Amino acid sequence: xxxxxxxxxxxxxxxxxxxxxxxxxxxxxxxxxxxxxxxxxxxxxxxxxxxxxxxxxxxxxxxxxxxxxxxxxxxxxxxxxxxxxxxxxxxxxxxxxxxxxxxxxxxxxxxxxxxxxxxxxxxxxxxxxxxxxxxxxxxxxxxxxxxxxxxxxxxxxxxxxxxxxxxxxxxxxxxxxxxxxxxxxxxxxxxxxxxxxxxxxxxxxxxxxxxxxxxxxxxxxxxxxxxxxxxxxxxxxxxxxxxxxxxxxxxxxxxxxxxxxxxxxxxxxxxxxxxxxxxxxxxxxxxxxxxxxxxxxxxxxxxxxxxxxxxxxxxxxxxxxxxxxxxxxxxxxxxxxxxxxxxxxxxxxxxxxxxxxxxxxxxxxxxxxxxxxxxxxxxxxxxxxxxxxxxxxxxxxxxxxxxxxxxxxxxxxxxxxxxxxxxxxxxxxxxxxxxxxxxxxxxxxxxxxxxxxxxxxxxxxxxxxxxxxxxxxxxxxxxxxxxxxxxxxxxxxxxxxxxxxxxxxxxxxxxxxxxxxxxxxxxxxxxxxxxxxxxxxxxxxxxxxxxxxxxxxxxxxxxxxxxxxxxxxxxxxxxxxxxxxxxxxxxxxxxxxxxxxxxxxxxxxxxxxxxxxxxxxxxxxxxxxxxxxxxxxxxxxxxxxxxxxxxxxxxxxxxxxxxxxxxxxxxxxxxxxxxxxxxxxxxxxxxxxxxxxxxxxxxxxxxxxxxxxxxxxxxxxxxx
Amino acid sequence: xxxxxxxxxxxxxxxxxxxxxxxxxxxxxxxxxxxxxxxxxxxxxxxxxxxxxxxxxxxxxxxxxxxxxxxxxxxxxxx
Numbered sequence: 001x002x003x004x005x006x007x008x009x010x011x012x013x014x015x016x017x018x019x020x021x022x023x024x025x026x027x028x029x030x031x032x033x034x035x036x037x038x039x040x041x042x043x044x045x046x047x048x049x050x051x052x053x054x055x056x057x058x059x060x061x062x063x064x065x066x067x068x069x070x071x072x073x074x075x076x077x078x079x080x081x082x083x084x085x086x087x088x089x090x091x092x093x094x095x096x097x098x099x100x101x102x103x104x105x106x107x108x109x110x111x112x113x114x115x116x117x118x119x120x121x122x123x124x125x126x127x128x129x130x131x132x133x134x135x136x137x138x139x140x141x142x143x144x145x146x147x148x149x150x151x152x153x154x155x156x157x158x159x160x161x162x163x164x165x166x167x168x169x170x171x172x173x174x175x176x177x178x179x180x181x182x183x184x185x186x187x188x189x190x191x192x193x194x195x196x197x198x199x200x201x202x203x204x205x206x207x208x209x210x211x212x213x214x215x216x217x218x219x220x221x222x223x224x225x226x227x228x229x230x231x232x233x234x235x236x237x238x239x240x241x242x243x244x245x246x247x248x249x250x251x252x253x254x255x256x257x258x259x260x261x262x263x264x265x266x267x268x269x270x271x272x273x274x275x276x277x278x279x280x281x282x283x284x285x286x287x288x289x290x291x292x293x294x295x296x297x298x299x300x301x302x303x304x305x306x307x308x309x310x311x312x313x314x315x316x317x318x319x320x321x322x323x324x325x326x327x328x329x330x331x332x333x334x335x336x337x338x339x340x341x342x343x344x345x346x347x348x349x350x351x352x353x354x355x356x357x358x359x360x361x362x363x364x365x366x367x368x369x370x371x372x373x374x375x376x377x378x379x380x381x382x383x384x385x386x387x388x389x390x391x392x393x394x395x396x397x398x399x400x401x402x403x404x405x406x407x408x409x410x411x412x413x414x415x416x417x418x419x420x421x422x423x424x425x426x427x428x429x430x431x432x433x434x435x436x437x438x439x440x441x442x443x444x445x446x447x448x449x450x451x452x453x454x455x456x457x458x459x460x461x462x463x464x465x466x467x468x469x470x471x472x473x474x475x476x477x478x479x480x481x482x483x484x485x486x487x488x489x490x491x492x493x494x495x496x497x498x499x500x501x502x503x504x505x506x507x508x509x510x511x512x513x514x515x516x517x518x519x520x521x522x523x524x525x526x527x528x529x530x531x532x533x534x535x536x537x538x539x540x541x542x543x544x545x546x547x548x549x550x551x552x553x554x555x556x557x558x559x560x561x562x563x564x565x566x567x568x569x570x571x572x573x574x575x576x577x578x579x580x581x582x583x584x585x586x587x588x589x590x591x592x593x594x595x596x597x598x599x600x601x602x603x604x605x606x607x608x609x610x611x612x613x614x615x616x617x618x619x620x621x622x623x624x625x626x627x628x629x630x631x632x633x634x635x636x637x638x639x640x641x642x643x644x645x646x647x648x649x650x651x652x653x654x655x656x657x658x659x660x661x662x663x664x665x666x667x668x669x670x671x672x673x674x675x676x677x678x679x680x681x682x683x684x685x686x687x688x689x690x691x692x693x694x695x696x697x698x699x700x701x702x703x704x705x706x707x708x709x710x711x712x713x714x715x716x717x718x719x720x
Numbered sequence: 721x722x723x724x725x726x727x728x729x730x731x732x733x734x735x736x737x738x739x740x741x742x743x744x745x746x747x748x749x750x751x752x753x754x755x756x757x758x759x760x761x762x763x764x765x766x767x768x769x770x771x772x773x774x775x776x777x778x779x780x781x782x783x784x785x786x787x788x789x790x791x792x793x794x795x796x797x798x799x
Contacts, residue, residue, distance in 0.1 A: 233745070
């Protein structure tokens with residue numbers, strides 16, 4: 001026997017604890033899917049109501065109104081318009097916050113007018129006493145013609161009663177008050193509208209008329225109806241006013257606040273967090289903490305992952321029979337997956353900190369502090385979060401721009417975010433700095449190598465900000481939406497919410513970006529281990545070459561590996577681009593490194609390791625990340641693991657000049673190139689998905705590449 | 721006539737009825753209604769945005785829109 005299942009949609013304002021309630025109802029029993037055609041995550045979970053019934057709960061994005069102003073918010077409207085959709089709700093649960101009940105009820109009255117049974121959950125009821133709030137519940141239920149449940153999602157109070165109410169949703173009547181409001185606005189007009197389709201609830205018709213843009217299946221043709229935009233706008237304004245008038249009247253009879261009891265913790269904290277000086281100092285301190293966590297704390301699990309995947313490759317090599325498939329596994333797939341997994345610690349820690357800041361309500365204060373500054377560079381205060389996230393990885397950062405409702409500001413944020421120094425650049429910076437910058441200390445405590453790394457971070461941020469400024473002046477994108485952000489009350493974060501948020505975002509990084517990085521790693525592996533017809537004979541040729549007779553067995557194997565890479569498709573590509581990269585001070589070997597970097601930047605280090613034949617004979621073309629070295633800049637110890645790569649690279653001679661290949665000029669040129677170049681296919685794919693067009697990722701790729709090329713050219717020509 | 725942008729920190733005003741058409745729908749829906757009392761809680765360090773409280777909603781809005789929404793000033797109602 002199949003269980004009976006009830007479709008429930010969770011709707012509510014942001015900051016009402018809707019997510020807490022969702023987590024409380026469904027626990028770990030949730031999954032994130034996608035809405036067809038758009039990028040917003042669809043969160044669903046199952047909640048057992050009784051032995052025979054379960055509820056399938058869809059958590060819709062937080063919104064202040066059913067009239068959408070952003071991609072996220074339009075989901076709510078879409079969710080309730082298609083009766084044939086498998087998740088069309090049997091019952092809607094509107095979540096409200098007891099302190100902001102008035103504003104929350106606006107959304108409730110809109111939802112109720114849809115004609116779907118609606119339950120009202122008033123959250124944070126445990127704080128009523130403290131805040132001096134009292135509610136006449138029976139009266140409020142009568143006035144709103146609904147069933148109300150007082151809950152406290154964080155303390156797990158009232159949840160059972162709520163489940164019971166959902167289970168008995170059949171006893172709820174569907175009510176709509178819209179006809180009363182419509183009569184007040186313009187009775188004749190709405191009469192005509194109703195005549196178009198008698199059987200449809202008037203409010204649904206009205207929504208379809210005012211939100212044409214968001215209605216996909218226009219089953220009722222309203223084209224003949226008046227589309228005077230200014231009239232519609234005026235009526236929408238009136239509708240909102242009348243709704244509030246009704247809510248005010250109801251709350252006067254049922255809701256009282258004893259203002260003497262209200263504490264002013266909010267204003268005290270606000271005085272500190274939004275202070276002209278302390279506000280910025282605190283924010284700066286938090287930024288330092290975030291960087292510290294990415295640099296320091298994350299390196300422990302990263303080293304572990306690095307070693308683990310290295311061992312895994314080695315193990316597979318020993319245990320499996322030699323051949324193409326084993327090579328694919330050990331040099332393509334395992335390092336490819338490792339290249340994704342290694343970023344998990346940084347991303348998880350970063351999202352943990354960001355989730356904490358958001359849960360407490362502090363993030364809104366950062367937006368408030370930074371908005372004016374960011375606006376000069378074409379962005380909004382809300383762009384700060386993506387730019388911080390970008391220091392771990394640009395992919396989740398680009399996804400975090402969804403909260404920016406102004407399209408131009410969002411687009412600029414998406415376009416400039418990849419300039420911030422992401423984790424994948426670190427290994428490249430580490431090896432190059434180790435080669436060209438002496439390991440000296442100035443003023444007794446400042447290591448100049450560390451200083452060089454810091455300068456590269458600043459360079460990345462500066463590039464992001466300056467290109468934002470230029471894009472702001474040059475982009476001709478219209479966006480009429482305006483800026484508003486709620487400043488929520490300060491709250492103690494819920495561990496469960498933070499944990500689930502980190503889990504969800506990390507998962508989406510691994511699966512969204514992971515599959516692209518993995519696919520490119522495999523393609524690059526193929527190109528690096530295969531070549532034109534003569535490729536097969538390399539081993540023989542090298543062995544038989546008289547010049548190599550004196551080499552030891554190990555040296556010979558290294559020579560073979562290096563020659564193989566040189567003659568492979570990738571080697572040929574490296575030679576082909578040599579004339580183009582020569583003015584930057586690079587040879588074809590570095591050219592190969594640049595090409596392989598398109599899978600992920602850190603692959604550069606592994607590629608050079610192979611091409612300079614310093615690793616073991618079985619060295620992986622896609623070997624990854626000596627992350628330890630980054631940390632070593634700030635500590636006393638010399639990065640040991642890199643010593644061999646470093647020495648070999650230092651010893652490399654430029655045949656034309658007879659000087660060192662990796663001299664100061666070439667090194668600086670490479671550093672600048674990596675700071676600016678858009679060498680991440682996964683990010684481009686996400687940008688394409690988020691902007692819904694190829695135009696912007698292409699502009700981004702071309703723009704950043706040209707900037708990288710020209711800057712590297714200038715740096716090299718100037719320094720050489 | 722005064723606007724939200726001309727309030728000083730801690731001052732209150734009533735949003736005037738004639739502002740109805742100027743206030744964006746979203747702001748109306750968030751509680752910023754004509755006839756409602758609005759108070760200015762804080763101004764960001766660079767004079768923008770403004771941190772306001774209206775109808776129990778704590779919001780930050782930019783000066784650009786705040787300077788268009790007219791108010792009658794509570795503190796000088798007798799003028």
